[in-house]
Amino acid sequence: MKKPVAILISGRGSNMRALIEAAQAPDYPARIACVIANRADAAGLDEARALGVPTHAIASKGLNREAFETQLSAALQASGAEIICLAGFMRLFTPDFTRAWYGRMLNIHPSLLPAFKGLDVHRRVVESGVRFTGCTVHFVSPEMDEGPIILQAAIPVPQHASPEQVADAVLAEEHKLYPQALRLLAEGRLVIDGPRVTIS
Numbered sequence: 001m002k003k004p005v006a007i008l009i010s011g012r013g014s015n016m017r018a019l020i021e022a023a024q025a026p027d028y029p030a031r032i033a034c035v036i037a038n039r040a041d042a043a044g045l046d047e048a049r050a051l052g053v054p055t056h057a058i059a060s061k062g063l064n065r066e067a068f069e070t071q072l073s074a075a076l077q078a079s080g081a082e083i084i085c086l087a088g089f090m091r092l093f094t095p096d097f098t099r100a101w102y103g104r105m106l107n108i109h110p111s112l113l114p115a116f117k118g119l120d121v122h123r124r125v126v127e128s129g130v131r132f133t134g135c136t137v138h139f140v141s142p143e144m145d146e147g148p149i150i151l152q153a154a155i156p157v158p159q160h161a162s163p164e165q166v167a168d169a170v171l172a173e174e175h176k177l178y179p180q181a182l183r184l185l186a187e188g189r190l191v192i193d194g195p196r197v198t199i200s
């Protein structure tokens with residue numbers, strides 16, 4: 001039985017697309033039950049609909065976290081989702097929500113965590129002079145861009161690269177990494193051991 005997954009987005013949705021396309025393979029262990037955006041104008045919503053995935057928009061602007069999560073939980077329950085994938089979802093959750101989904105909610109971040117949490121990652125990467133960067137898929141815990149790491153991909157940072165060039169190169173890795181991590185979770189192959197994840 002394929003595990004039903006909800007993808008949460010705030011914008012463009014290129015990782016969302018990578019997950020939807022991966023899940024179209026007959027042997028993929030998850031199916032995308034719905035895409036939920038916290039902005040009605042998220043570009044990814046149109047793309048999800050075009051790919052045949054049910055969508056919901058729950059405008060978070062003006063709602064406090066609890067009110068937003070009440071609506072979100074109702075949409076998740078209606079969709080039957082058992083796993084949440086955050087894909088460029090730019091809103092923080094309450095500790096209660098993250099606890100309720102702990103071990104079943106993934107995020108992708110465009111750096112080699114725990115380095116470069118937060119926003120404006122690629123500019124900070126370039127300015128810092130690091131030689132490698134990459135992306136991380138991790139379980140979501142209450143702190144932003146933290147939680148047990150599932151998979152990472154590293155790429156070199158060429159000298160004189162612009163933040164935009166680094167962003168493009170990292171994004172290409174994100175699109176490969178996220179479907180791999182979701183596959184592992186949906187196959188039941190991930191064991192959380194404190195701050196670490198063991199892959200069986």
Ligand code: GAR
Pocket residue numbers: 009011012013014015016087088089108109110118145171174
């Ligand atoms: C991706 O690079 C993702 O890693 C990042 O937002 C972008 C969304 O792009 N997420 C974060 O920074 C989370 N802290 P997308 O909408 O095209 O998938």
